[in-house]
Amino acid sequence: MGVPSDDLVLIESGKKAGDPSVITVNCPDKTGLGCDLCRIILEFGLCITRGVFWVVPRSVSATVRWASLKNRLLSVCPSCSISFYFQLPTRPTPSPVVYLLKFFCLNRKGLLHDATHVLCELELITQRVKVSTTPDGRVMDLFFITDSMELLHTKKRQDETCEHLNAVLGDSCISCELQLVGPEYECFQQGLSSLPPAVSKELFSSELSDNDIHSQALTPDLTKLKKASITMDNSLSPAHTLLQIHSVDQKCLLYDILRTLKDCNIQIAYGRFSSKTKDYREVDLFIQQTDGRKILDPAKQDTLCSRLRMEMLHPLRVIITNRGPDTELLVANPVELSGKGRPRVFYDVTLALKVLGICIFSAEIGRLSASERQWEVYRFLLDDTHEFPLANFRARNQIVDRVRRTLMGW
Template sequence: MGILNDDAVLIKEAEKAGDKTLITVNCPDKTGLGCDLCRIILLFGLSIAKGDASTDGKWCYLVFWVVGKPTTRWYLLRERLREVCPPCTLPMAEIYYFRPEFQQPKPPKVFLLKFWCTFDRKGLLHDVTKVLCELELSVKRVKVFTAPDGTVMDLLFVTDTRELLHTKKRQEETKSQLNAMLGDNIISFEIELAGHEVTANPQGSAFLPPAITDDMDNALISKRVSVKFDNELSPSHTLMQILCQDHKGLIYDIMRTLKDYNIQVSYGRFSAKAKDYEVDLFIMQGDGKKIMDPEKQKVICSRLRMELVRPLRVEVMSRGPDTELLVANPVELAGKGRPLVFYDITLAITSLSIRIFSVEIARHRIHDREWEVYRVLLDEGDVALVPRSTIKECVVKNLMGWE
């Protein structure tokens, strides 16, 4: 059984406002570790201003300078980062290195949170989502129904980062925090393990518009993002250089793409400069060789450009007499989607003083990839006062972290 060094993750908090918090990770290496770490940093609402990464293929050392918030729970961030670090033992001064084939995670249990409220105020769903995020409950699917009398039934399918939602104590904690937020307006609240039909078939079947399913024109993409390969500088690694506009979760988007292609990062340096981001990564294939094949370079370049220009796809359209917001979130091959997407969507809609009538979240196959698609039906009375272009722009800016 592997163990983790207590110093595998260290966090030095910023001393004053405006300073950056320093996160160091020192542990055994594995392909995709950078992606897993960046996903958790994004999950806690932090942005990476600068970073360094180096590894000898067995042990790695990563440094992140992040911009935090007054409410950031640093102790909890450290714990979550340590959980994705590969374990090791030290018998007879020999290190046992992480082997992913022996550490396949079990899919988390999905629970149904079902509650009725006596009213449907603007921002209600966002407030619920905020509480769930603070509880470390990840929303996988949502169904919201507003009755003619104004009462609301919310069905939220969630997983628990702490894997304790089956316990009475954890359920009482969840009910208590939601009750504190909803007050006397809550009618009933139940938590139960979701049925097999929910966990076995999360795929959506409804039609998706071309704005969501179509790829963007490569000529347009190439003007906004630069991705270059160099095999001359290093005898053993391919240098990949990226220059692009900064956005929320940018390093995660790069790392998850490389993880999906089984590309290992041996050394990297990245930093934000004004509105641009510069990334230099020395990489190699899973077999330890350079990326020499021009066709493979072309495929990786095309994918990265697409991910960095449009990591999420957003469209506002008519669905009969109603207005529907669609957001498509890419899913890693490991089955994880980008974190906090639903939180960001509800925050944007709330800022426009628009009520959410209903929500559905499901997985879709778009071309050769899986996407998590959010369908948000908006209150038509509120939408009549806000142009659809404004709704789309607000949601995109919130998801991308642009002011």
């Protein structure tokens, strides 16, 4: 007998303002389920404070579409109607339909983030972006998007999208069009133009020295970051390996842990995600290999711990470099083996640049293969400002600092 869908995902709102909402998921397990649930929760602009799952909005003024969140969570839950003993073959998930959102605007500070904020609020997922500025100061924005609600084929949903954009962009918006993608999308799917070897080496390096840790994490002191620990214990459970993680808190920490385990085909039977001291998180996970056995091989333990440490301490790469006469901000994050990228990266980067008052001359999202994995790469050509002269080394460091802190939630 199956479990009613209303009982698969339960959302209990906080009793008063500021209290966390509690999301409970009851469904059959699958490898990577926790990662899939985390990604959806983060896409709704929520912060996971305890598992599984205590959540609070990252912004006090944010409006969360709880009913839609529930439907999205349900969509990744394995069906409870399938027999425990006889699992039916899984059908491949159809690729989401991609639409081209094209709007022409007068350029201003924060315009790109304001548009991205609207798309996030409407649950429209940005797959690719191409933004360019004309010599007269106008901006052509091409957003290749998919609809989490799968309603963008309707005129009502299309009109809603354009109306929200016009309301937020105001007099800056000259025109707004929405249509199914054409042949031009094939060019964007082929990825970005290659990066210079020196830039690629800096951006995708897998080595993490003490200096890199300090510059990437930007915590008040290096000893705080070095307190992060990852250990495994096979003595507490007859069937599972206990993975214990103690780490500095940061945005997407649980997601980074779970996506790594998913990519390594590690199953999680039970977990606890909590905070006993300020700015730190403790994670206890009882895990198994896909064959149902513990992780007993010391070499496999070391490999998994090293991978987790790298993905936790170095989940995003942020650098500023020269691109001819221009200054380019580059942000990169590894793509899951399933092909999904990190939630809300474009949103956070454009927010950081808006706060700094820096205009974006052009922007682009694409994918590149490097260091034996695929990366989602965000490229921004920045406009020079009086407050942040881009030729100044200190100004560049301040931009990188603010972008990384926004991405990491510090």
